[in-house]
Amino acid sequence: MRLRTSRQTWDSLLITVLAFITALVISAILIAIADDRTRSAAGYFFQYPQDTFTYAGQAIGNTYRALFEGAIFNPRTAGNGTAGTLGPISETLTYATPLIAGGLGVGLAFRAGLFNIGGQGQILAAAICAGYVGFHWHLPVVLHLVVAIVAGILGGALWGGITGWLKARTGAHEVITTIMLNYVALNLLNYLLKVKGFQNSASGQAISFPVDHNAQLPLLLGSGLRVHLGIVLSVLAAVFFWWLMKYSRLGFRLRAVGANPLAAKTAGMNVERSYLAVMLLSGAFFGLAGVSQILGTNDALTNDVDAGVGFDAITVALLGRANPVGTVVAGLLFGALHAGSANMQQYTPIDLVQVVQGLIVLFIAAPAAIRAIFRIKARGASTGAELAKGWNG
Structure with a gap:
């Protein structure tokens, strides 16, 4: 019984992590679409496709790097005393x-x-x-x-x-x-x-x-x-x-x-x-x-x-x-x-942060979709009951 519960716990954790990753991937696509340079390069995609991918990669990388620096650690302000070093993590905790x-x-x-x-x-x-x-x-x-x-x-x-x-x-x-x-x-x-x-x-x-x-x-x-x-x-x-x-x-x-x-x-x-x-x-x-x-x-x-x-x-x-x-x-x-x-x-537009949150909730609330995307078989109860099991388990 304990083994079964442990497997269900890890299975639930895996679904949650995959839901989060899926939300980030889809958000990355939206970030690229929202980028002006990427959209411009898409107009001549078939002549120079590398431009579209380069600009999209830069937009996604810059956005997620900015998120990390604003929330965890910014190496460019690390030398400005405690406020510069711990400022981002302080805001996250607040x-x-x-x-x-x-x-x-x-x-x-x-x-x-x-x-x-x-x-x-x-x-x-x-x-x-x-x-x-x-x-x-x-x-x-x-x-x-x-x-x-x-x-x-x-x-x-x-x-x-x-x-x-x-x-x-x-x-x-x-x-x-x-x-x-x-x-x-x-x-x-x-x-x-x-x-x-x-x-x-x-x-x-x-x-x-x-x-x-x-x-x-x-x-x-x-x-x-x-x-x-x-x-x-x-x-x-x-x-x-x-x-x-x-x-x-x-x-x-x-x-x-x-x-x-x-x-x-x-x-x-x-x-x-x-x-x-x-x-x-x-x-x-x-x-x-x-x-x-x-x-x-x-x-x-x-x-x-x-x-x-x-x-x-x-x-x-x-x-x-x-x-x-x-x-x-x-x-x-x-x-x-x-x-x-x-x-x-x-x-990137600030509204995309709300989009990330919405996508995370969407996939967390629909574990069957995550299982279908990653071809993961359900263990035990039906997928429709998974979230309830997570609440009451």
Whole structure:
């Protein structure tokens, strides 16, 4: 049994890697098409075909090199001190921090058979709570940060818990309620940013007071770099996710409900209570993402403080197959794509970064297509059930 599970795990990993490679190859073709010189050379392809291939290779190489230099290491700035050497990786970790936490939130809901697409609302609720504590309360150094973090996590948990309660008591579909709660949270924040005592009236814009220094997450690599303690908290959250789902009774119950709610109910499990619990926990993970945004990456609330993390987290959870290790790796990957995208603009339209993400999701969600392309035989269950096995295995 363990051998079979191990083979399925490696098989799933292989499909994921091949899906990523396939997305990069197709993206490379699009990069070449978007390049002006390549398109011009294509006009006389049959006379001098080498020009088309040369220009296409240069466009692809320059674009992916720019991505690497913007996200991992840029040898041309390596001599400019710590900021020059660690700047790219710092940006990758900064972007990855909320994506990891949010991906864990989506993944946990997946494991229980729910689809939490209310990450935006839960992040905003968390940012409102953590931000309010951060700029209105005045506490000692360590205590202020701890209280602000707890307030943010609770804010996200309670916002997610509304969906869980509605699901448990009325059967309301979580997709509908989470979408609606996204709008509620966004408009609530827009309202608060116009209220005296919340809005920083001195700025004359829709922005809150700045968070006190005591409540800000410490920078890990010095003042010149943005990476902060939030990345450590996100990794610790992944460890908690792993322990919860592997060793705790609650995790076992959530996995059972996700695999077959009817069988779980027949076995005496309270399915409705499980729905409430999983949405509270899922919202708490998104709450941590909101905390990292307002107490770490930003120092004041604006109406775009979520930075699209709520929806990008769905992609991260899909790529990570709702597995804590996979989610961390996927978060780092998409953090690198975000960090390197600015550099890529020198050579290709920035929209192609979004295309890469979309293609990755497309192939991850369609393992049968990857198997057909690379002629890989399915092991065990049908390919249509692979993604569900990845979530609940």
